[in-house]
Amino acid sequence: MRTIAQVISWLSLVLLLAPSVLFLMNRMPLETVKTTMTVATVVWFVSASLWMWNPKKQ
Amino acid sequence: MAETHPEQTQPQTGEFEREPVPKNALLGFKSFIGMYAGEHCAGTELMIGPLFVAAGVSAFDVVVGLIVGNALAVLSWMFLCAPIATRTRLTLYYQLEKICGRWLVVLYNLANGVMFCFLAGAMITVSATAVGVWFNFPMPELSDVYPNSVGWVLAVAGVGALISIVAAFGYQTVAKFANIASPWMVLVFLAFGLIGLRQFIDASGAEVGSLGDVWTLAKTHIWKGGEPLDGQIKFTFWHVTFFAWFCNMAMHVGMSDLSVFRFAKKSWYGVAAGSGMYVGHFMAWLAASILYAYQLHLDPSDTAVLPGPLAHRAAGLAGIICVIIAGWTTANPTIYRAGLAFQAIIPKCSRFVVTLITGAIATVAAMFPYFAMKLLGFVALYGLILMPMGAVIFVDFWLIKKFGLQSSYAEAGKAIFNWAACLAWVVTVGVCVYLFKAGILEIYFVSLPGWFMAAILYIVVSKFYQKKIRPQTT
Structure with missing residues (x-):
């Protein structure tokens, strides 16, 4: 579960940044960029909370 | 800019407050990299970047100035703060108490607390400013001193009350x-920059096919230089360099981060501060300024520095959430x-009540846009006021x-107030304030000679104080 949450959260960060890179390359309209970033934000906070809220003890 | 580190925010948790950090509690290099990267990518970056533009900075001055100034800041952590931290392994407060005595530390706490309120x-x-995007009330302009609408006052009161109540209940959850927010926030800042760059390319009609073209765009459209906006001081290469170097002066030269680096295995871990400087004080400042x-x-007449609308225009709801x-x-x-x-000054008062009152003061200060719009000068003043104690420790x-x-005169002589340290502090701040008030030296530069003044004063006054006024009997 923890590993899945980690993978999802890292992917959400890719989803967060990729639209702005595509926008810079003129491959994505700004409205789509904004929507995608919002979705990525929600996914990040939900998935990252699952493993970052109570970090594994060393 | 200067944020508070977890170790600094827990001076009363009993975590090696009055003893050196033991070997088994030392932290690895990675801990410091992550901490600094997160701590220095914060809300105030969204003000500072735009204020550089308002100060009429040119592309070369801002980019090279930030590279050099941030490098100087990292070197200050590495060679001034961390070497003492890893040798004594004490908190700033305990180190100061040993040198200055308890009552001078109380005064230091008062100065620190007041500056933190305004910050x-x-x-x-x-x-x-993010609330204003939704409720559309008039928001402050760049030159505003007083609150300019009821909506603004209510928004600040609401946000301030919420933050203060949460802080009073304990900051651990936040x-x-x-x-959790930190890695996400760094990438949103980066996205701000990339989106802003494309918007500039489209708006200017520039042909961008190489890094050289990006540099030309930066010089001719983004950081054009020239005159600053009304009420702002013109920023040159030297202003940017010194601002980047000294904006966290309280932390490195001022030695606040003794409390952080006392956990470092080696003093060279001070280089980890570079992650915060080049993520927060380079990338984030440049992105916000774009x-x-x-x-x-x-719209050249739209000079208001409002992070909420700026972020909303670039990244929509994600931008607002980021702000x-x-x-x-x-x-x-x-x-x-x-x-x-x-609370250290009035220990009988509960931390809950003190934090609520502190939050109320900060909230009232927030209603006056002057403090945020003059953030560059305020940050320099904040460093200046706390810097002399760093020189005393050094x-x-x-x-x-x-x-x-x-050394550690107060501890050795069981003194509760070291006048030599007090005079070094007060006289240095007084002379520096005079120098910039009289227009002799700008506030961004005055801390450099101020450090040497504090160091020399401490030695000279100590010579007199320790030998003549209060010689030790042991």
């Missing part, structure tokens, strides 16, 4: 949330820490015995 106020201001420059490009979280997660520990500083640790004097 937290600026962070609340940042978050409140600190955890801040850790958004503001684009706003000016669209709120960036302001909130940094204002929260700042208010908490200011509360702790005040001299006390490395030099004072070479002059035949006692």
Whole structure:
């Protein structure tokens, strides 16, 4: 579960940044960029909370 | 800019407060990299970047100035702060108490607490600008001193009350949330820059096919140089360099981060501060300044520095969330820490009440846009006020015995107030304030000679104080 949450959260960060890179390359309209970033934000906070809220003890 | 570190916000948790950090509690290099990267990418970056543009900075001056200034800041952590921290392994407060005595530390706490109140106020201001995007009330202009609408006052009051109540209940939950938000926030800042760059390319019609073209765009459209906006001071290469170097002066030269690096295995871990400098104080400042420059490009009369609308224009709801979280997660520990500083002065008062009062003061300060709009000058003042104590610690640790004097004088002599340290502090701040008030030296530069003045004063006054006024009997 923890590993899945980690993978999802890292992917959400890719989803967060990729639209702005595509926008810079003129491959994505700004409205789509904004929507995608919002979705990525929600996914990040939900998935990252699952493993970052109570970090594994060393 | 200067945010509070977790170790600094817990001076009363009993975590090696009055003893050296033991070997088994030392932390690895990675801990410091992550901590600095997160701590220095905060709400105030969204004000500072735009204020550079408002100060008429040119592309070369801002880019090279930030590279050089941030490098100097990292070197200050590496060679001034970390070497003492890893040798004594004590908190700033305990180190100061040994040198200055308990009552001078109380005064230091008071100064620290007041500065933190205003800093937290600026962070609340940042978050409140995001509320304005939804409720569409008149928001402050760049030159405003007083609150300009009821809506603004209510928004700041709401945001400030929320932050203060959460801080009063304990900052731990928000600190955890801040850790989660940190990587996300860094990438949103990066996205701001990339989006702003494209918007500039489209608006200017520039052909961009290489890095050289990007540089040309930066010089001709983004950071054009020229005259600053009304009420702002013109920023040159030297202003940018010194601002980047000294904006966290309280932390490195001022030695606040002794409390952080006492956990470092090696003093070279000070280089980890570079992650915060080049993520927060380079990338984030440049990204935020691109958004503001684009706003000016669209409408040169629209000079208001409002992080909420800026972020919303670039990244929509994610941008707004970033502004709120960036302001909130940094204002929260700042208010908490200011509360702790005040509570140290009146220990009988509960931390809950003190933190609420502190939050109320910060909230009232936030209603006055002057503090946020003059953030560059305020940050320089904040460093200046706390810097002399860093010079005192440096001299006390490395030099004072070479002059035949006692180090940790208050501890050795069981003094509760070291007048030599007090005079070095007060006289230095007084002279520096005079120098910039009289127009002799700008506030951004005055801390450099100020450090040497504090160091020399501490030695000279100690020579007199320790030998003549209060010689030790042991």
